[in-house]
Amino acid sequence: xxxxxxxxxxxxxxxxxxxxxxxxxxxxxxxxxxxxxxxxxxxxxxxxxxxxxxxxxxxxxxxxxxxxxxxxxxxxxxxxxxxxxxxxxxxxxxxxxxxxxxxxxxxxxxxxxxxxxxxxxxxxxxxxxxxxxxxxxxxxxxxxxxxxxxxxxxxxxxxxxxxxxxxxxxxxxxxxxxxxxxxxxxxxxxxxxxxxxxxxxxxxxxxxxxxxxxxxxxxxxxxxxxxxxxxxxxxxxxxxxxxxxxxxxxxxxxxxxxxxxxxxxxxxxxxxxxxxxxxxxxxxxxxxxxxxxxxxxxxxxxxxxxxxxxxxxxxxxxxxxxxxxxxxxxxxxxxxxxxxxxxxxxxxxxxxxxxxxxxxxxxxxxxxxxxxxxxxxxxxxxxxxxxxxxxxx
Amino acid sequence: xxxxxxxxxxxxxxxxxxxxxxxxxxxxxxxxxxxxxxxxxxxxxxxxxxxxxxxxxxxxxxxxxxxxxxxxxxxxxxxxxxxxxxxxxxxxxxxxxxxxxxxxxxxxxxxxxxxxxxxxxxxxxxxxxxxxxxxxxxxxxxxxxxxxxxxxxxxxxxxxxxxxxxxxxxxxxxxxxxxxxxxxxxxxxxxxxxxxxxxxxxxxxxxxxxxxxxxxxxxxxxxxxxxxxxxxxxxxxxxxxxxxxxxxxxxxxxxxxx
Numbered sequence: 001x002x003x004x005x006x007x008x009x010x011x012x013x014x015x016x017x018x019x020x021x022x023x024x025x026x027x028x029x030x031x032x033x034x035x036x037x038x039x040x041x042x043x044x045x046x047x048x049x050x051x052x053x054x055x056x057x058x059x060x061x062x063x064x065x066x067x068x069x070x071x072x073x074x075x076x077x078x079x080x081x082x083x084x085x086x087x088x089x090x091x092x093x094x095x096x097x098x099x100x101x102x103x104x105x106x107x108x109x110x111x112x113x114x115x116x117x118x119x120x121x122x123x124x125x126x127x128x129x130x131x132x133x134x135x136x137x138x139x140x141x142x143x144x145x146x147x148x149x150x151x152x153x154x155x156x157x158x159x160x161x162x163x164x165x166x167x168x169x170x171x172x173x174x175x176x177x178x179x180x181x182x183x184x185x186x187x188x189x190x191x192x193x194x195x196x197x198x199x200x201x202x203x204x205x206x207x208x209x210x211x212x213x214x215x216x217x218x219x220x221x222x223x224x225x226x227x228x229x230x231x232x233x234x235x236x237x238x239x240x241x242x243x244x245x246x247x248x249x250x251x252x253x254x255x256x257x258x259x260x261x262x263x264x265x266x267x268x269x270x271x272x273x274x275x276x277x278x279x280x281x282x283x284x285x286x287x288x289x290x291x292x293x294x295x296x297x298x299x300x301x302x303x304x305x306x307x308x309x310x311x312x313x314x315x316x317x318x319x320x321x322x323x324x325x326x327x328x329x330x331x332x333x334x335x336x337x338x339x340x341x342x343x344x345x346x347x348x349x350x351x352x353x354x355x356x357x358x359x360x361x362x363x364x365x366x367x368x369x370x371x372x373x374x375x376x377x378x379x380x381x382x383x384x385x386x387x388x389x390x391x392x393x
Numbered sequence: 394x395x396x397x398x399x400x401x402x403x404x405x406x407x408x409x410x411x412x413x414x415x416x417x418x419x420x421x422x423x424x425x426x427x428x429x430x431x432x433x434x435x436x437x438x439x440x441x442x443x444x445x446x447x448x449x450x451x452x453x454x455x456x457x458x459x460x461x462x463x464x465x466x467x468x469x470x471x472x473x474x475x476x477x478x479x480x481x482x483x484x485x486x487x488x489x490x491x492x493x494x495x496x497x498x499x500x501x502x503x504x505x506x507x508x509x510x511x512x513x514x515x516x517x518x519x520x521x522x523x524x525x526x527x528x529x530x531x532x533x534x535x536x537x538x539x540x541x542x543x544x545x546x547x548x549x550x551x552x553x554x555x556x557x558x559x560x561x562x563x564x565x566x567x568x569x570x571x572x573x574x575x576x577x578x579x580x581x582x583x584x585x586x587x588x589x590x591x592x593x594x595x596x597x598x599x600x601x602x603x604x605x606x607x608x609x610x611x612x613x614x615x616x617x618x619x620x621x622x623x624x625x626x627x628x629x630x631x632x633x634x635x636x637x638x639x640x641x642x643x644x645x646x647x648x649x650x651x
Contacts, residue, residue, distance in 0.1 A: 019515065080531070113522045113531040116455050203470070205432070209425050228426055231433055236470040236478045252477050277547040282495045292491035294476045295546040319566045322548030362565070383610045383617070
C-alpha cells in the first residue's frame with residue numbers, strides 16, 4: 001500500500017476512464033488497509049481508489065507500477081479479490097496514505113461484485129499499455145526498476161530478488177489454473193461432441209418433418225404435430241411450423257395460458273385492463289421464484305388466449321409494444337374513455353392521462369395514439385412534449 | 394418399338410406413382426417422428442450426464458457460459474428458448490438468464506424518467522449488480538447482452554446500440570435510425586453534443602442535425618442546455634457518468650414512474 005499517492009481524482013489530458021466499481025475494499029498484502037470501502041477506478045494510465053463518503057480521500061497508482069495480477073476466488077464469507085503485485089515505489093514518489101509497507105502486493109476486495117468485468121478491463125489495459133503512447137500531461141512517476149541510487153542498492157536488490165521468486169511462483173500458479181481451465185473446456189468439448197452429432201441429426205430431421213407438415217405430405221395428425229413441436233421445444237430448436245389454430249403452441253403453452261388467465265385477472269383489473277408484456281413477465285417470474293418462464297414461453301402462451309377462449313388477449317401496437325389486455329375492456333371503451341378524458345381537460349399528454357387513469361405512461365400513450373388513429377384526437381407535437389386535443393375537424 | 398402413349402394409360406401411371414409417393418411420404422414422416430423421439434431420449438441421457446459433471450461450472454463461471462452458448466450456437470440450438478427446454482431443466486441455465494431479464498427490466502423502468510429509456514451497458518451492469526446484492530453470483534456484461542437479446546421477444550423496444558467501445562441499451566420503442574445512433578456515438582465522449590460539432594464531424598446540413606436532435610429531445614433522450622457558453626448543448630442523461638450524477642431515491646423514482 002506504500003505505492004499509492006494522494007490525488008485529486010481528476011483525469012489528466014489524454015487519460016480516459018475505462019471502468020469503475022463501487023464496493024471495493026483495499027488490502028495491504030493480506031491485511032485490510034486502514035481505509036473504508038470505496039470505489040475503484042481504472043483509467044488508461046492509473047488505478048485509482050476513492051472513499052465513497054469522503055470524496056477528498058482519493059489515491060492512485062500508475063499502471064506501469066503493476067508487475068502482475070491474478071484473481072482470487074470468493075470463499076465462504078469472503079468476497080472475490082484481485083491480487084496486484086507491484087514494483088517497489090520509486091524514490092521520488094509523491095506522498096500517500098502509507099509511508100511504508102512490508103508487502104509488495106495489494107488486493108482489491110469486491111464486496112459488491114464486478115470483479116469479472118474489472119479483471120477483464122485491467123487485462124486489456126495492461127496489454128495495450130496506452131499510457132506509454134499517450135503520456136498524461138502531469139508527470140506520472142515511472143517504475144523505479146533499477147533506477148535507484150547506489151546507496152540503497154543492496155536492499156533493493158534483495159527485495160527485487162524476492163519479488164522475482166514470488167512472481168515466478170505466481171506465474172506457475174496461474175499457468176496451472178489455466179491448464180485446469182483448458183482441461184475442463186476439453187472435457188466439456190468431448191461431452192458436447194458425443195451429442196453434437198445427435199443434436200445435429202435431430203435438427204435436420206426436424207426440418208425434414210416440418211417441410212412435410214407444411215406441404216401436407218402424409219397423414220400427420222394434429223396430435224403428432226403437437227408432439228413434434230414439444231420435441232423442438234425441449235431441444236431449443238427453432239420451430240419452423242406455425243399453425244393457424246395453435247401458433248407455436250404445445251401442451252405446455254396451453255397449460256401456461258390457462259394459468260396466466262387465472263393469475264392475471266386481478267392485476268389487470270387494477271391496472272385499467274391492460275399490462276405491458278414486460279410487466280407481466282416480471283410479475284409472473286417474481287411470483288414463481290424458480291422454474292422461470294422464458295420471454296418466448298410467455299409470448300407463445302399469450303398467443304393461445306384466443307384459441308383457448310380465455311378472457312385475455314395478446315395485442316401488439318403499431319409501435320411494437322406488446323400488451324395483455326382483458327377482453328372485457330374493448331377497443332371502443334378504451335377510445336371512448338380517452339376522448340372523454342381529453343375533452344374534459346381540454347388537452348392531455350401521455351403522462352397526465354396515465355396519472356388520471358392509473359396507467360403506465362407507455363400504455364396511456366398507446367391509448368391516445370389509438371384514439372388519434374381512429375380520428376378522434378389530434379396531436380400537438382413539439383419539443384415540449386406530445387399533447388393531444390379533441391379533433392374538431 | 395412401342396411408342397410411349399400419351400393418354401389414359403400414361404395418366405393412370407402418373408396417378409399410381411403419385412399414390413405410391415404419397416404413401417411412402419406418410420410412412421417416412423411418421424417414422425421420422427418416432428425416430429426423433431428415440432433420439433431425444435438418448436440425447437436426454439447424454440445431457441443428464443453432462444449436467445451432473447458441469448452444472449456448477451455453468452453457474453459459477455461467466456467464461457464457461459460464453460463458451461457453452463457458442464457451442465450451442467454451432468449445433469443450432471438455443472438453450473434459452475424455453476424454460477421447459479432440457480437445457481433449462483437440467484442445467485438450470487435458463488433461470489439464471491430469465492431472472493437477469495427481470496432485473497434488467499426493473500432497472501430500466503426505474504431510470505426511464507431520467508434517461509428516456511437509454512442507458513449505458515456499464516451503468517446497467519453496475520445497477521444490476523447492486524440490486525442483486527452481496528450474496529448473489531457475479532454477472533458479466535456478456536450475460537446482460539444475452540439476457541437482453543431474449544427480452545426482444547416481448548416487443549417493447551429492447552435493443553443494444555454500439556457506441557465508442559461499449560454499448561447503449563435501449564428499453565423503449567423509440568425509433569432510432571442510423572442518424573440518431575451516429576449522433577449518440579458522437580456525444581459519447583463528453584456526454585453532450587452541439588449542432589456545430591455535428592456539422593463539423595459528420596459534414597451534415599444544419600437542418601439534418603437539428604431534425605435528429607429534436608427527435609432525441611422529444612423522445613426524452615436528450616436535454617437542452619440553453620445557458621451553455623457559446624451555443625446550446627444537447628446533453629444525453631444516459632451518458633452521464635455515475636460520478637457526476639445524483640442518485641435518485643426510491644421515493645422519487647416511485648413518484649415519477651407510474
